[in-house]
Amino acid sequence: MERKMTFRQLPKYEPEKRSEIYLALNENPYDFPDEILEKVFKNLDTVKLKIYYDSPSDELLEALACYTGQPKKRISIGNGADEIIYDIFLMFPDMKFYVCPPTYSCYSIFASATGVKLNYVPLIGEMYEKLNLDKLTKVLDENSVLFLPNPNNPTGQLFEKSDVEMLLSTGALIVLDEAYYEFSNVSYVELLDKFDNLIVIRTFSKAFSLAAQRIGYIMANEELIEYYNSLRLPYNVSYISQQLALAALENLAYFKKRTLRIVQERERMKEILSKNGFKLTDSKANFIFILAQDDEARCIVEKLERQNITVRKFEQGIRISVGKSEENDLVISTLIGKSEV
């Protein structure tokens, strides 16, 4: 056949080859614990595997309600937080979508996939730490949707609650992406009591070491959750993934301890690198961000690569996921040159 289909040109998400020390995707350096995994498996109800299992199960909804302090009707789940973001583009076909770069790269990838044109209002400030409120309050209205990671990705900084409230009062739908919430311990989810134009997204991929199992959740007012549930795939999260998420929430203390260890490592890295002349943002996530452009940034990335350490370069700097203590030591010594001593 000579026929040739025409496709939209889409940016392809190509994961890199994994190096020995892979600090490019903000994954948790610690494994999901074997003891919990084994318990989940011992308690699996085999009968459930063959059926179309409720997504979300009532059991998981209860646990999420307990964890977040939100009523069950304000919660649903997704095939990773990414599916929720993807579906939000589909939920509002007539609205204008905004992001504030530097920001999470999948926003633009999923916008292309769903045929949405994305509008950009870059962050301002020497550290890209501030929302351009002047511009945002001018362009945002009830026909707008703004995606905002908080802490921001890739810089890790938190936005002020009062700034977020100001954005909400424009009437725009604000999608707060709290993927790194457990590392910042700051959430604005309680604003749901005051605003019906807020969506909060979270994930089990980061603090709970379950990136491969694809479980995120969405919180919003009941009406938005119902709309999301009617639009998404009806069975979007697998039975075993839901059981693992449940187990994670049942072992919160364990995960909190590990999260704290990562936070302490993050602060240690920030301190040592700052002392040694690097300019870092005040990241509250499980990664650090070194401000550096072009030549300087490339030089740093290559230095790390020679030690088999993979990090991510952005236009504004370098994002390095916080790894295990010994991995972070190697990052530090490579960067400050002590390994050459």
Place this chain on the structure above:
Amino acid sequence: MERKMTFRQLPKYEPEKRSEIYLALNENPYDFPDEILEKVFKNLDTVKLKIYYDSPSDELLEALACYTGQPKKRISIGNGADEIIYDIFLMFPDMKFYVCPPTYSCYSIFASATGVKLNYVPLIGEMYEKLNLDKLTKVLDENSVLFLPNPNNPTGQLFEKSDVEMLLSTGALIVLDEAYYEFSNVSYVELLDKFDNLIVIRTFSKAFSLAAQRIGYIMANEELIEYYNSLRLPYNVSYISQQLALAALENLAYFKKRTLRIVQERERMKEILSKNGFKLTDSKANFIFILAQDDEARCIVEKLERQNITVRKFEQGIRISVGKSEENDLVISTLIGKSEV
């Protein structure tokens, strides 16, 4: 806040409450085997849970290539076959979409979710067994997409290969939904060698008892697969689901034996019910379809409900999933009235 968002009105997919004998969703009556499940768990690489795991993994692609006889470059996977269908609506924003009712109900649900207008060319024949080729060849062209389950759902009948070839020669993209392939043992996937406008979809939800784990796969020419991969969620199928699919393919003989048992039960039900005056389609799937309208159909459904058996009513008749032998016995005796003796 007084603000009120406006949403599109979407049909809601509301799963029913599960009765004791639930034969409404064509699930496999036999559990995914404990021995295989245990082996998968013993061999799980815990390190993989915390990372963004390749979807599809090369390992699973190899196994699928071996199972289907297609090269790896013609294969990808989805979060259930449903995600693939959902994404096909998004892949071709400028094309006209067609289905031939009675057909799979999710086509219209996912069309609404993705904002696509669906066009209908109903099946013809006393048993809804024939494609309306006259009409289809008139309306289909290179700007069309046709979804066609084969065997058809809900009637279970197979369409002729020559008819499918005729549809392909219109230049339209034909999406053959072979979700029930293992029960019919008939596939037209080899037409991929001849046509570049064919997509074949399959699933692990039916013959492999893994509906709750959400794994489907798509086969098409390399260019279409690349486009699908650039549009879908990058990590759409979880690590454990991929491992379970792999294990299923490694134990094919086991699943084939069970599939045969279901096929034998299907034929037994068809024979007894036909002998007792019911009009059935020649289903090649894991369900039977009794032609009956309105009052008659409702009466049958209610009769079964009184025995705690849930089936699915359509405009054209009643679809009953083939269950375990004793469940099928109860369906038969309820329908032919022997339970009242």
